[in-house]
Amino acid sequence: MSRILILVFVLLSAFAFPLPLASGAERVAIVLHVNGAISPAAAEYVTRGLARANDRGAVLVILRMDTPGGLDTSMRDIIRAILDSSVPVASFVAPSGARAASAGTYILYASHVAAMAPGTNLGAATPIAIGGGLFGDDEQRDKNTPAEPGKPPDDKRPANPGEAKLINDAVAYIRGLAELRDRNADWAERAVREAASLSSAAAAREKVIDFTAATIEDLLKQAHGRTVRVGQADVRLDTAGLAVEDVLPDWRTRLLSVITDPNVALLLMIVGIYGLIFEFLTPGTVVPGTIGGISLLLGLYALAVLPVSYAGIGLILLGVALLVAEAHAPSFGALGLGGGVAIVLGAAILFDTDVPGLQVSWPVLGGVAIASFTFSLLVARLALLSRRHKVATGAEQMIGISGKVDTWAGAAGYVIAHGERWRAVSGEPLGPGEDVMVVGRDGLTLEVKRRAKRS
Template sequence: MQTVQATLVAAIAAAALAFSPLSAAATGENSRAALIISVDGAIGPATAGYVKDALAKANERRAEVVILRLNTPGGLATSMREIIADVLASSIPVVGYVSPSGAHAASAGTYILYATHIAAMAPGTNLGAATPVQIGSPVPGLPSKPTDKDGKDKKDSAQQTEPTDAMTAKMTNDAVASIRSLAELRGRNADWAEKAVREAASLSASAALQANVIDLIARNPTELLKQIDGRVVEIAGGETRHLATKDATIGALDPGWISQFLSVIADPNVAFILLLVGVYGLIFEFASPGAIAPGVVGTICLLLGLYALNMLPINYAGLALMLLGIALFTIEAFTPTAIVGIGGIIAFVLGAMMLFKVEAPGYRLSWWVIGIAAAMFIGLIVVIFSSLRRARKGPARVGAQAMRGLSAEVLDWADREGHVFTQGERWQARSAEAFRPGEMVEVASIMDLTLMVRRRPGLTAGEGGAR
């Protein structure tokens, strides 16, 4: 019996040893994951933060590969460089994928795609137009070849244009050096990359594959993982990685609520509106102290707007002009004068036009927002002047002039002096006439704190001092 038990135990142990490698392999295979980071819209500080956090999470989860899905018109150069630095330092292979069909990786998106370990595009997508847009010229910097009316290059070198701006040339050359270094690092077409910067060239997915700008075309992430399966890539530190992605599980790394919130307020138009709401809230709070709500809301919006501006490349001269315009509006609200109000509008509009240093896609201040803001301030000035005009034309409500013509009830009277009751107050009064208590009189004038009254025919004591 003991022999049988020993044999059974040995058989179970042998089976466990035999199946343990398969189980480990199956577990390892199931643990492989391809995590997708989606970049949609303009690239800014919030996007850079999201990509950094997502790559850190992918590293913690030991993902097999990260798919950086791009659909962007471009964005800020500073945020683009942060993303490129994170991709180059990633210990997990990053696959750049322009998707879905109809998407594009323009401007900053082209640089990021060049930085990824594997570059892919979906059919019907495009990339390119990588000229630094803040420079303001489609072919900035170096001399260009002028063409005649037939579109042919002119051979006369003397007629070629010269650089008109040293800063333009410096920024262009820096951008060219950056994208060429990425192309050489990944073994892609460096000449076309330079053309994309200098001439804002663009390519479709099939043309990009033929020009060795990308590595492959895939219709969806599943097909993409099948095509890159077995490829060898070099990650940070010179280490090579053999990709096993054929049966990898696809997951998504969505941005957290903080990244989503920052992406909303980092929009220049939203930041601009937050500033306006904050300023209006403080103006209303100062105009009517004790309302509390306008002050609280205005302070919160003003702080959020300033925080958003801190993340964006702003022109401090433009910000100073805006603040000057707002200050002039505030002065106008308390001491109405046409010159101060008009000056505030001019300063505010000029400051809004100059507020942002760059004209990157997605980071332009809308003319509609500027126009609506200016119209609101003009409306505020109109309301102030209308109120002032009505106040000047209307009857006096305070001081001696406001007392004239009021009805008063005589409380007591002796000789030519006594006391009357009007507007809820007891006043000392004088008159050349004699009155009886309860009789209604009219205020003729006021001298110091004494009312000069006179008889008012047609009024009785029952009218109670009504005007």
């Protein structure tokens, strides 16, 4: 029995932790696919893919890219992983029509081999300041001040010190990568300062990339024999006859990619907020609270990894507070409408970035607005209807109910009402068995009168 358990354990371990390739095993080039914005999910996918390639002893990692750019933090995570990799990395902008804009340009410069398919482009690497100037810093620059010698012309200079600091940091970063890989550092600076772009053929002429390649097989053929710097050593690439293995994102990476989409993150937040509100208003329904709690936690996770505006978060919290206030102290829609407006405005400025692919779309904002205003109107309608209905809870709900005299003496006695025996008083003499109606209540004593008989 113990031998069987040991065998099962060994088999499970083999499936859970693939062993590195032994010497003499098939030589392989691992292909990672980065399509869309450079996000935390993309950074984790590339980092884990490079770690897997290092563990397996792969000959080359090909990073096949088509990206409009992305977050600075995610881009730097990918570049750090490339620089730390013991396996050479070849970035390949493909297929035709693809691009490596903004963050993709930095990644291309950081790679040991840079290649592009015909009909692709790169560049426009100017960083975008998160949030911008709070008090109109763009207007503080004197347009009539002449440019200093060696500085760009006035219309190319940063609008404010914060932007200048951001651009200078980006310039130093990409020039360092260019010098590390012996690529065109001057054009790299232009891509940052002037948002310059190049086609694949022009990039090869300007020595921004190493070569153009139509396919991965063509890339491997042209990369063969090249010497690249990996860590502190020069490595001569031997890419002839490599087996190509695609490593696609797993379910965890795909889930993270969906959750960290700003539109999905916003919807998760809204569903979570309304689910919890409905659960608190109608305790015991369970389903809204369960779905709301899960959605809210997923949304908060997305907020933790995406650039957000604190003003947007504050407006959403204010809107939630106003909606809760409307539900508990109905103002016939005034608080609810104010809460809906606050939530919509907060959602509009919540994700503080202009990166393509990481923006909240107008249809989603429209859906949030409709949901908020619908909730406000629903609460207002329930408030109006409640004023027309008879009181159903509390002490006041006893007023107007019927009862029957149990025992009576003089002006006081006991009556049966709501299936309970109550002490009662009346301004008229009553007798046992008579039908009465409650007209008032003082603590545990009811005030009753004889119910008129129907003719």
